[in-house]
Amino acid sequence: MQPAQAAPMYADSSSEAAPIERAKWPISDLIFQVCALLAILLALSVIIALLFDIFSDGFHRLSWDFLTSFPSRFAAKAGIYSALVGSFCLMLLTIVFSLPLGVGAAIYLEEYAPKNRWTALLELNLANLAGVPSIIYGILALQIFVRWLDFDRSLLSGALALTLLILPVIIIASREAIRTVPRTLREASLALGATQWQTIWTQVLPVALPGIMTGCILAFSRAIGETAPLITIGALTYVAFLPDGLFSSFTALPIQAYNWVSRPQEAFHANAAAAMVVLLIILLSMNAFAILLRVKYQKRTR
Amino acid sequence: MSAEPAFQIKTDMNTSFRAADNAEPTAAVEPKIKVENLNFFYGNHQALYNISLNLLPQRVTALIGPSGCGKSTFLRTLNRMNDIIPGVRLNGEIRIDGNDIYAPNTDVVTLRKEVGMVFQKSNPFPKTIFENIAFGPRVYGLKDRTKLEEIVEKSLVRADLWKEVKDRLHTSALDLSGGQQQRLCIARALAVDPEILLMDEPASALDPRSTAKIEDLIGELRSHYTIVIVTHNMQQAARVSDYTAFFYEGSLVEFGDTREIFTKPRERQTEDYITGRFG
Ligand SMILES: Nc1ncnc2c1ncn2[C@@H]1O[C@H](COP(=O)(O)OP(=O)(O)OP(=O)(O)O)[C@@H](O)[C@H]1O
Ligand SMILES: [Mg+2]
Numbered sequence: 032m033q034p035a036q037a038a039p040m041y042a043d044s045s046s047e048a049a050p051i052e053r054a055k056w057p058i059s060d061l062i063f064q065v066c067a068l069l070a071i072l073l074a075l076s077v078i079i080a081l082l083f084d085i086f087s088d089g090f091h092r093l094s095w096d097f098l099t100s101f102p103s104r105f106a107a108k109a110g111i112y113s114a115l116v117g118s119f120c121l122m123l124l125t126i127v128f129s130l131p132l133g134v135g136a137a138i139y140l141e142e143y144a145p146k147n148r149w150t151a152l153l154e155l156n157l158a159n160l161a162g163v164p165s166i167i168y169g170i171l172a173l174q175i176f177v178r179w180l181d182f183d184r185s186l187l188s189g190a191l192a193l194t195l196l197i198l199p200v201i202i203i204a205s206r207e208a209i210r211t212v213p214r215t216l217r218e219a220s221l222a223l224g225a226t227q228w229q230t231i232w233t234q235v236l237p238v239a240l241p242g243i244m245t246g247c248i249l250a251f252s253r254a255i256g257e258t259a260p261l262i263t264i265g266a267l268t269y270v271a272f273l274p275d276g277l278f279s280s281f282t283a284l285p286i287q288a289y290n291w292v293s294r295p296q297e298a299f300h301a302n303a304a305a306a307m308v309v310l311l312i313i314l315l316s317m318n319a320f321a322i323l324l325r326v327k328y329q330k331r332t333r
Numbered sequence: 334m335s336a337e338p339a340f341q342i343k344t345d346m347n348t349s350f351r352a353a354d355n356a357e358p359t360a361a362v363e364p365k366i367k368v369e370n371l372n373f374f375y376g377n378h379q380a381l382y383n384i385s386l387n388l389l390p391q392r393v394t395a396l397i398g399p400s401g402c403g404k405s406t407f408l409r410t411l412n413r414m415n416d417i418i419p420g421v422r423l424n425g426e427i428r429i430d431g432n433d434i435y436a437p438n439t440d441v442v443t444l445r446k447e448v449g450m451v452f453q454k455s456n457p458f459p460k461t462i463f464e465n466i467a468f469g470p471r472v473y474g475l476k477d478r479t480k481l482e483e484i485v486e487k488s489l490v491r492a493d494l495w496k497e498v499k500d501r502l503h504t505s506a507l508d509l510s511g512g513q514q515q516r517l518c519i520a521r522a523l524a525v526d527p528e529i530l531l532m533d534e535p536a537s538a539l540d541p542r543s544t545a546k547i548e549d550l551i552g553e554l555r556s557h558y559t560i561v562i563v564t565h566n567m568q569q570a571a572r573v574s575d576y577t578a579f580f581y582e583g584s585l586v587e588f589g590d591t592r593e594i595f596t597k598p599r600e601r602q603t604e605d606y607i608t609g610r611f612g
Contacts, residue, residue: 146419215456219518222414223469223525224446233468234458 085311089304097305101271102287106298111306113270114287117186118255118313120274121283124190125197125254126247132194133201134243140202141209142231160199168196169263177264184265185278192260197250204246208239241328248321252314258285284310365390365529365559366411371425373406375418380406382584384425388576390528393551393560395570395591398580399606404563405453407580408531411561412448413441429529446473449527453534453563455514457506457521462489462498465506465517469525484524492520493550512543519550530554532562536569548573567607571595579603 100110144150172192182188212235220230236243261283268290270282284306291303364387373381380403388394396404409415410427413434427434434444446469458465466485475481485502489495494516498509506517515535522530532551536544551560551573564570570577570591577594579587579602587594587603598604 213456215452215454216458218414218417218452219456219458219521220468221417222412222445222450222452223472223521224442224444225468225472226442229472233472238459 082311085304085307088301089306089308092301092305093308097302098309102269106296106302109291109299109302111284111287111309113273114282114284114306115309116273117266117270117281118283118310120186121189121193121281122251122255124186124277125193126251128190128194129198129201129250130247133198133247134205136198136202137205137209137243138231138236141206142227142235157199157202161203164259165196165257166259166263168192169260171195172260173264183278184267184280186274186281187277188264189261189266189281189283192264193254193257196257196260197254200250200253201247204250205239205243208242208246209235211242212238241324245321245325248317248324252317252321255317256285256310256314258289261286262289284313362389364388365429366561367426367428367431369426369428371407371410371427372423373403373410373415374422375406376420380583381410381423384585386578386585386588388559388561390559391556392575393555393562393573394576394578395574396561396563396578396580397565397567397570397606398586400565402580403583404580405533408450408533408561408563411529411531412445412450414445414450416441446525447527448529448531449522449525451515451518451522451530451532451535453537455511455518455538457509457514457517459505459507461503462506462509462517463502466521466524469521473525488520488524489517491523491554492516493546494520510543512539512546515539515543515547516550519547523554527558529559529561532560534563534565537565544569567595567609579606581606 097110098115099112100108101112102114103109140150140153144153169192172188172195176182176188176191177184182191216234216238217230220234221227225233266286267280267282268286270280274281288303288306288310291299291306294300366388368387369385371381371384372379384407396407398404406415410423411429411434415421415423423435429444429448433439458468460468463485466488467481470481470484475484486495486499489498494513497513498517506514509517515538519532519535536547539547548569551562554560562570562573574591576589577591578585579594579598579600581602587598587600589599594603595607598607604610
């Protein structure tokens, strides 16, 4: 009696529960799919609207003259020469500072640092630092580089501010790339009597390099579009000369655009849009290069 | 069921047992590796209990035992590969040529040059065949191109791979077949001219033909090196080794002449394992 009673009850509850779930599933699935699709469309349409807006405003101003003229009081004569060169120098310096520091820190953390509470704390802070708003780095750089170290509102200060900003991103990306190198590779090298440094330099880094480069290029493309930290440390907005050294004052593309947008005349707004187009082209080609690099080397590692 | 593999092993041994070929009085030979009261810990987990054994030069010693019994762990204590795992501890003594390899003044790099290792899963560098083999000598500072070429050829010939790859030395090692890759790894280990060769299941991922090649290779290398090989294949242990060590749950249950271990083991556990009754 007892088992006979128990069995149908069990069967009953399960046969009731199962169809309900199965019936509900496709609807919730559908709803989710539609929501996801809408989200993508929304994001895409915002980007397209943005690109359309910028291009329609600024495209007619793009010309060789625009690229090679200094800013001017007359919108039609103004160009982005000093800003373009400024951005280029800024990037170059930022790369020089942040690449060895960031990759070095990543190598230390992955290969040498003991795995203890301190390194765990360090890791947590790195992740946090990567999320800190860029203006905070600007304020920090203003105090340290501009005031204490007396570098003034120079290219050097700007590059160091950007370095601070992207260092956590570079470290995190490089660590990730180094971590994907299989342990068997390190073991093979160490077992042959290679030192740890020889192993890192000749085996680990070459395999990790494409990943490191991809992460770094994405970080640099973030830095090249940054405005807030540069404004905070006091990059100039009207520069009619090219930087002639580390301590030269400078301007950069986003700063130049920011300056033009804040003017009342329509014509300057067109200039700002054109400067943005140039910046976007640089950005997109950097990202495309990163993707190319990844695709090219993905095939070669197993 | 269980009688059959045991029978096979015996027939194998009659045809190709090696220690019998040149049975020397073992007591007269100074052991190459002396292990005494070795205990090994991964954190709090003890993986090896009080292991003591001597390994003779120019002999092949097989380590057998069920999965997880500590064969790889033991093997890796001999070239200090366990050092790279965080939180490991060990006590006891391992002497190679009389030198305590865990003494504070031991240079791990020199040790690993003398104690080569071949891993279970072949792990060539993602470089060319040439670069794979030249890596070891380069690390020790050899730059001379002709010398490097010589070493590469010699090592590949020794590992019985030269004929197959001599026309493609500068193509990626990853394009080789699994068996070729494993022989490449052996050649790579030979290129730094070690005295001891540790092999952790070198043929476990290979087909019978490649396995036979590797076994033949071990037979040829035997006269130059002290070889320690981990294997799950009892026939293989019987075919290639002079001595056999049976591990069980971190302890060395029995160690001795391979023929004796396989024909009249002293311990019940050993017999059960080699006849396939457990493991
Ligand atoms: N890195 C590690 N950290 C912690 N424990 C480990 C580690 N490597 C091995 N062990 C443990 O040590 C014991 C012995 O492992 P080992 O790899 O030496 O066994 P094995 O005899 O080689 O087995 P198999 O035949 O499967 O390769 C096992 O219990 C295993 O779980
Ligand atoms: Mg093992």
